[in-house]
Structure formats: C-alpha cells, structure tokens
Amino acid sequence: MKTMLPILAAGALLAAGPAAASRAVPTDGLWLNPRGTVAVRTGDCQGRLCGWIVWADGQAMADARDSGIDRLIGVELLEDYVPRGAGHWSGSVYIPDIGHRFASTITQIGTDAMKVQGCLVGGFICKSQIWQRIARLPNG
Numbered sequence: 001m002k003t004m005l006p007i008l009a010a011g012a013l014l015a016a017g018p019a020a021a022s023r024a025v026p027t028d029g030l031w032l033n034p035r036g037t038v039a040v041r042t043g044d045c046q047g048r049l050c051g052w053i054v055w056a057d058g059q060a061m062a063d064a065r066d067s068g069i070d071r072l073i074g075v076e077l078l079e080d081y082v083p084r085g086a087g088h089w090s091g092s093v094y095i096p097d098i099g100h101r102f103a104s105t106i107t108q109i110g111t112d113a114m115k116v117q118g119c120l121v122g123g124f125i126c127k128s129q130i131w132q133r134i135a136r137l138p139n140g
Contacts, residue, residue, distance in 0.1 A: 031131040051078030055137045093118045
C-alpha cells in the first residue's frame, strides 16, 4: 500500500463532467500527487471526467510491479467522475497496489489544487490528498 495515497490523490484529478462550461476552474489537465511520484492527465471520457497515469517515478513503478501491474503508465486511475455541486465531483479511483476501484470524491480548492478523497470501506475508511496542477511532466 505504499503507493495508495499517491493513487488516491489521483482521484482528485478527475473532477469534471459534461458541463464543462459551467465549471469555474477546469479540472482537465496535468496533475502531480503530493509526494511527486505520480502524474495524471485528466480529461473527458464519454461526457465524464477520467484520468490516466502519464508519469511515475521508479518507486511507484516498482510498487505497481510488486502488485502485479507491469505497465503503470496508461492505467486509468480516475474513472467516471460526475459533478455533484459547485467544485465537487464523485467517481471512482483505482488503487494499483490493491488492484481494486473505490468510491472517490474530488473537491476543487483553487485553480491549481484539488483534494482527492478515496474511501475503502463504504465511506468509513477514507484518505485524501491535495494534488497540484503542473505545466509539464517531472524529469525522471
């Protein structure tokens, strides 16, 4: 579960939906988790917001391999996020370390920051992270 928190934070990246014109600050773009180990590109997927891993550091890739995922790059981390009020979305986040999807919410906390929360057990065990928008992928 070493990568779990970075992955949960990825959920924060997917905060969007079909009503893109009504969003004050778009969530589509490139986002980096708080530890700087995973970057996700978010965008539209059939009228909902989704996010795919586009960069990961060596440790995140090793953790994924240990969990049975050979290629972390390209994995759909954030799936089917729909608007749930101003600056709030819900969907699901995939945790590669565990190999399962969990309920997730994204809360926009500024033009360049999102809070992603993932809940493991019916909303009783939740973790959250703040993801930052980035202009380009980290070197590495």
